Amino acid sequence: MTTPSRFPEPYGQGSGANLADILERVLDKGVVIAGDIRINLLDIELLTVKLRLIVASVDKAKEMGIDWWETDPALSSRARRDELTRENAELRERLARLEELELEPGRRTRAPKEAP
Numbered sequence: 001m002t003t004p005s006r007f008p009e010p011y012g013q014g015s016g017a018n019l020a021d022i023l024e025r026v027l028d029k030g031v032v033i034a035g036d037i038r039i040n041l042l043d044i045e046l047l048t049v050k051l052r053l054i055v056a057s058v059d060k061a062k063e064m065g066i067d068w069w070e071t072d073p074a075l076s077s078r079a080r081r082d083e084l085t086r087e088n089a090e091l092r093e094r095l096a097r098l099e100e101l102e103l104e105p106g107r108r109t110r111a112p113k114e115a116p
Contacts, residue, residue, distance in 0.1 A: 030056030030064065 032054050039047040054066065061067065073080040 026055060027057040028060060030054065030060045 032052070034053075035051045037047075037049040037051070038045060054061065056064070056066075069075045071079050073083045
């Protein structure tokens with residue numbers, strides 16, 4: 001015959017559901033943790049570290065206006081493609097300007113070669 005324990009188990013059957021509920025609520029509402037660390041020596045600021053942590057779902061972050069990962073080429077293939085397209089257009093424009101300068105009448109782009 002077994003006797004019931006007087007203390008509840010730390011990870012009982014209901015704790016998994018509670019953790020899932022808490023995680024869902026945090027991601028749905030979002031949590032912001034902010035803090036600053038400043039190191040001063042004789043009233044001279046040597047170092048300032050600003051910490052900002054936001055825990056939220058992607059949908060909630062977009063709702064708050066946070067979408068930096070969509071424009072970061074290291075994280076988004078579309079942003080990488082857009083950056084390459086922009087860079088390619090800039091290089092083509094520079095090349096066209098250089099070719100126009102080369103073709104202008106009376107413009108010398110190189111010094112004349114001297115005869116030996």
